[in-house]
Amino acid sequence: MRHRGDEVGPLSHGFYTSGQLFLEEYYTLGVIGKAGLGTPHMDGNTRLCTATAAAAMKESFGSDGQPGCYADVEACDALFLFGHNMAETQTVLWSRVLDRVEGPDTPVLVAVDPRRTEVARTAVRTGGVHLAPLPGTNVALVNGLLHEVIARGWVDRDYVDAHTTGFDELAATVEPYTPEHVAEVCGVDVADVRRAAEVFGTSDRVLSTVLQGFYQSHQATAAACQVNNLHLLRGMIGGPGGGVLQMNGQPTARNTRESGANGDLPGFRNWDNPDHVAELAALWNVDPMTIPHWAPPTHAMQLWRYAEQGSVRLLWISATNPAVSLPDLARVRRVLGDEDLLVVVQDGFLTETARLADVVLPAAMWGEKQGTFTNATRVVHLSDQAVDPPGEARSDLDIFLDYARRMDFRDRDGAPLIHWNDPESAFRAWQECSRGRPCDYTGLSYEDLRARGGIPWPVTEDRPDGTERLYTDGVFRTDPDDCEDYGHDLLTGGQVAPEAYRAANPAGRAFLKAAAHTPPPERPSDDYPFLATTGRTVHQFHTRTKTGRSPRLDRAAPRPWVEVSAEDAARLDVAEGDVVRVESPRGAVVVPVRVGTVWAGVVFLPFHYGDLGGDDPTAANELTVTEWDPVSKQPMFKLAAVRITKE
Template sequence: MNRQTTASTCCYCGVGCGVLIEHDGERIFGVSGDPAHPANFGKLCSKGSTLHLTGDLAARALYPELRLGKNLARSRTDWDTALEHAANVFAETIAEHGPDSVAFYISGQLLTEDYYAFNKLARALVGTNNIDSNSRLCMSSAVVGYKRSLGADAPPCSYEDLELSDCVMIVGSNMAYAHPVLFRRLEEAKSRRPQMKVIVIDPRRTDTCDLADLHLAILPGTDVALFHGILHLLLWEDWIDREFIKAHTEGLAELKSLVRDYTPQMVSQLCGISVEQLQQCAEWVGTSPSFLSLWCMGLNQSTAGSAKNSALINLHLATGQIGRPGAGPFSLTGQPNAMGGRETGSLSNLLPGHRDAANPEHRAEVAAYWGVDRLPENTGLSAIELFEQVRNGKIKALWIACTNPAQSMPDQHSVRAALEACPFVVLQEAFRTTETAAFADLLLPAASWGEKEGSVTNSERRISHVRKAILPPGEARPDWAITVDFAQRLEKRLRPAESSLFKFDQPWQLFDEFIELTRGRDLDMSGISHALLDQIGPQQWPFPTGARQGTVRLYEDGVFPTANGRAQFIAEPYRAAKEQRDARFPLTLITGRLRDQWHGMSRTGTAAQLFGHVSEAVLSLHPDELRRQRLQPGDLVNLKSRRGAVIVAVGSDDGVRPGQAFLPMHWGDRFLKGGVNSLTLSAFDPLSKQPELKHSGVRLEPVNLPWQLFALIEGDVQRHFETLRPLCEAFSYVSLSLVGRERSALLIRAASSEAPNPQLLGAIDQCLSLIDGPVLAYDDPRRAIGKRVRIENGRITAIRLAGETLAQHWLQSLWLEGRADEQLRRWLLAPMSAPPGSVGGQVAVDKTLCNCRNVSFNAVCAGIRQGLDLQGLKNNLGCGTQCGSCVPEIKRLLAAELQPVAVI
């Protein structure tokens, strides 16, 4: 084989890691970190290091599909027919209802060139500002915070500041899971400089807290009160930089008047922390030579997200901790190119080059550059507003690209109703298996990671050249090429006598046109090109014409891009989250991330290895809460909010406070019937319009689902998923996941109040290949219990337990081990249900603790019992030696000397 290596970037979070793709021009065989890339210096997390295992072709969209009626199925078509049909529908809709009757909802995972093409299409050709991105759900509150306080949407720091800081505050981010490569960098810095102080502010005790010198487990949503309380103490103790405040800021007098009332006692009560903790935090912030803050969704996804961001930035302005090494407010971007979207204007209120759509001068500048008379004045719809207008019938044609709103948006009942009602939905997507795909009238296959070229900007403003390694599969095309092709067809209908606005044949042409809109702006990229990035490597903006290297740190001169050059203190009072606990909904549901999954799992959900650490959705409750609710780990409950309900298993977690519940945000309807976001609310911040995905009022209701199903089948998991998932709709509870490493299998757990009809069970057995062939079966119709196992070449290939599932973990272990012994045969052909050697009907089941080296939880525990310390475990087992994501959990096991326990 002609093995080649292509340098590119990872397609997950905003760290922007460089990767080396091993391929032969047609297939990708492996991936490793790029030692030359300054974002990661060769390191990768568990998700990035398994990129080559994702993107199963069976899950990919490979050719255009068109549906000519809502009650009809889509059928395969060609690109000309697909795009001509789309152009006709959009042109007719615009002619009859106006340009604001159509909308575009795009993604933080697109490349900068893709973004630019969509923005020019929407604003210059269609004439609408109805273009928004799923970055609205991710970073829009940070955008408002930076713009209001500092004058521009520009994170001022660099990754090297993590190593240089004397006091690092991590707020609303489980950095160990969400940005693992940066967290490893911070860990290493603290190991070299133990005097560095790390403060973690998070309602839960997460893996990130293991690095903390101080963990403030504040009550959800009380961040503004906390920051005002810290500032109160900074002012009281005179831990402020008076010279910096006088020379470079304004607005402190009003803020000082506001925070006077945020006394330590008041803040202690509001936030649920001790006065001593608050005082210690303020002292470290106020007296450390350098102070750096890092934050993510815990601050942003809130009805007070903008206020939280500005209140945190206030602390930096008061202490002069900005524009210096190791100091500054530093938002951690959630998606690989959410920054690129902000640069190109891919939120409904923005224009390219950090311009505002509401600003007449900005509109005139962009219109003149594009060669059109004017840009639309009407305010564009943000994500929540957009789907409301789709549901109300105002938006009649919706183009969705590279995102999955039928999983990621809050209040899923309303979002799905909107998609169902919309006369024409286009989905431009690499994966045909997403929840949104079912609603698409036109599915356009897009190129994915490793298959397209362009650029991305990471959290530290660093632009990287994304290089293509292989051709897209089937008929898939790069996103920019799809958009340009559609735009060229649409402009023949909307402006036939005019010259084309879309004379693009290569992605570099889009980039070169875009960067001219940044010339002279705060993000000036006019000196950058794809060719330059190839010559000198990834660079940080600003990088104006003539520059030799990027700008490492902003505002070093204390001059800010505001009208008078001064940063602004923002005075906004603390306002509680929209939904508070009450008698009807006595629990607060908070959401967050898993270590090895990403977003809606359209990509990570195709790799069985990434389910090894956490295999299915579990609602985490404090042990006291479990006792109060009279629940055991593994019990099913009906989790209800004011918008919807989902049945889910519960688990014990003393990192969650009593009165709170935690559920990972990844589980959509594909993997958990109903999905997590059937519970969340669409209330949003009035300025950023970012929804409050983190905070919902919920209650637990008992469920009686005595009839249970467990099924496992190896092989073509995506095909099995497609045939079995619809059959599972008949059950009240459904959870699907993948298991295995060298061999993959689909695993299903389901439950119902009574046994299903025999025809349904027969259809499931048919899909599981458990009707004919080498199948061992035992049925007890009187008790509605049955068990079937297919054994081929001495090992299990499929399993179905019906009625009760006591042996599920034992059978799963046998499948993983690739054996089928006499014990199995005796158990199968006997009426007993519990597996051999079980205690109380249960058998301990292992989980993968270290994904990179396939080291199990029980193996680590066994090593601890043998006296191994962390270094010994690394040397003997290899765990923690690659991405390091498992290290915090291993440290906890070492500290507690835990024994293996059943994982339910």
């Protein structure tokens, strides 16, 4: 047993939550952690899927908060999907796109994906463009589009001059990224780069969506910010059909971020702004020094490192399955199995992670409890309870409230810190926390949501119907007293000091943040000649906690596979269905082959599959590397060097 010292306090407690709880539950957990215990060690599995969306919007616009809405799908002239395999990750939204594509007024579709997915095939079939960059070259590709937009005079200079800052630096940074240079770096066709840039530069209304192909890859925040830059250069933010959707990967990921359960301060407050900390301290009636704000919140990858090193001694995991979803699973299992770490798992199923826990708290599922949830485009919904939970299962809110009572958390006057006792009173407490912030919920009620359906925040007395699009007036949340973050260097992750931020005087203007392309941290070698990238299949969701228990879905995609190019299949002397061993410096999986349309030298594996009960490992994250983006701290699941041998 390792010696860890005798002192136990707030810094010994860590919380790792989900993107699938209700807002009321997240907020309660956030208050427990920040004002009850005073621990900075809180994050969610949203770090794996949506952290870059939040980071990119903070860097460009001053605050989290989706600028556009789904109605822009019906209003756009061109649709760019950057690393977003919508046909397999968001099937309902893809149906809306297909309605447009197959209709009389077809938008131009541009797909950016190293695989020839259904999205890419649809783009080519309907006269659009498929850009298939080598994994790890996204920044170079978008810099090439920016270069063309600037060089060919497609910039809305009136908008840029009035509503942005940083144009000269951006123009200088992208100047070397000619179509020819981009084609060489990314492995794409020069004509396709020019065509895609022309579509973006000349269409009246461009909608872009961004997801895991950018977020889980090298230079994640830098790449996502360059997409924001494209829209800012064209003045396409806030208008119908012209905007960017920095997407979520989970149904309630936005609530995790709003409420502070991901470690940030709730209400999109700035941890480095003393006035924002004081607002929360007054709201919760606690000493400001109780609220962790002396350093950035602990992100998930650092939280697991602290658990590995021994400073975090209690790790409370709710509604997520890190024993399948985190990178380098051999390491994760070692951490979870450490006898000196108390692991609490709160879940509705006995997942791979729950089987490694010291304590399992059975939790109710969504139809067995009540609460609100907010989708990627800020639309708030109410989910009423349909049935009682089975057995000893309780809602996550009840579990957190019970914990708060047992811990007897008190405010500075001795009153209970958590003064709510059911979903609706928790919602009212959250409303006060959101008052005056970008995600203002004060104009909502359960009655409104039940009667009217989804309503997009901010919703106030002045805006009772909500706000469909943000930044319609070109004024962004970049004022130093209002912004959620003072920003970072996109290449190093170095934080911008508050004084430097104020000196830049953004005055409500968006930031055109530039970044040069740099090589990825892990590349193929003689020992590991292939580059593996992970992703999803339409028939499964995340770690198959629910979908793996559906007979129809399980029959459709019962096992993982590795997709290789026809050239690589011939070189390896393997055919469709042959079983191979895929091995990285960290681990290996044994899976059948699919011969597909990936790049030669690139292989693809779906990440959903954990323990399937056989002798051979099947989880793609046995292979992935513990590396993350310097700004968003999102892991790089898309880049792992591997070798393949026939079994």
